[in-house]
Amino acid sequence: MTDHADGRARPILVGGTGRSGSTIVGHLLDHHPALTLSRPMEVRFIAGNDGLADALAAGTKDPGSDLAEASARLAVDRLLHRWFERAENVGLHQSMSRHDLEKLTDEYLASFAADPLTATRRLTYEIMDRIADRLHAPRLVDTTPANARKADRVESIYPQSTVVVVTRDGRDVAASFASQDFGPGNPFEALSQWEQRMLRTHKAVARCRPGRVLTIQLIDLVVRDRPGVLESLCSFVGVDVDAGMVAWFDANVTAAGMHPGRWRSDFDEDTCRRIDRQYAEACERLVAAGVTIPD
Secondary structure, eight states, X not given: OOOOSSGGGSOEEEEESSSXXXXXXXXXXXXXXXXXXXXXXXXXXXXXXXXXXXXXXXXXXXXXXXXXXXXXXXXXXXXXXXXXXXXXXXXXXXXXXXXXXXXXXXXXHHHHTTOHHHHHHHHHHHHHHHHHHHHTOSSEEEOXXXXXXXXXXXXXXXXXXXXXXXXXXXXXXXXXXXXXXXXXXXXXXXXXXXXXXXXXXXXXXHTSOTTXXXXXXXXXXXXXXXXXXXXXXXXXXXXXXXXXXXXXXXXXXXXXXXXXXXXXXHSOHHHHHHHHHHHHHHHHHHHHTTOXXXX
């Protein structure tokens, strides 16, 4: 296994509620010469639902239990049959063979009950090292949205990792999901999901070590304070602002492309009123729980 006393031990994990801007931040960081966006840019197998981080949580809570073993086997099943090859050019298959992955997962399952943390780290590092080797990457950036709401669980696997949480007005998140062919089927379901994920992210971040997580608002990055937020982002991950990064940012990320307030124009007047009412109620509950709401 690769020695992780280097940049690979410090991946940058970008996440959010989905449709909140994590992809923009990932591509922005990818244009820094010291950082490389993983391929696939969302590896998913670590923080995704029923991934390795969830299995590790079960194994840590109740070592050797039937539930822990079932969680580990479910994570392997999803790794092999859901995340290994998601499309012709999207998946872990670009960096390793199925035979090699099966060998690694067999080793993981054989050692998980006795030492779930070591087993999880070994499997994770081996897979991420294969990706980094193929990309010649000294330090990887991953944009799996669940990195935000699983920030605490992934910390056990990558203690030196940093997490960037990107937030966005929930009404615009809902409108963005409604325009896609994946995710919640309507804006009201999307708003409910946004509320749940904002709360889960808040709780996960509170359990992380101080200074590990940076939260930025998409509208600040794109519209209100582009140079200031970019400087804060680079400082947080430990790099200087790079001219090539700025050039890409200026050429490809615009206020118009972000569609701030798009929910007002995407739906009829009655639907907008219902969305606004549901959003206000959700914000009231979140604020009562201590969550900071995007402006």
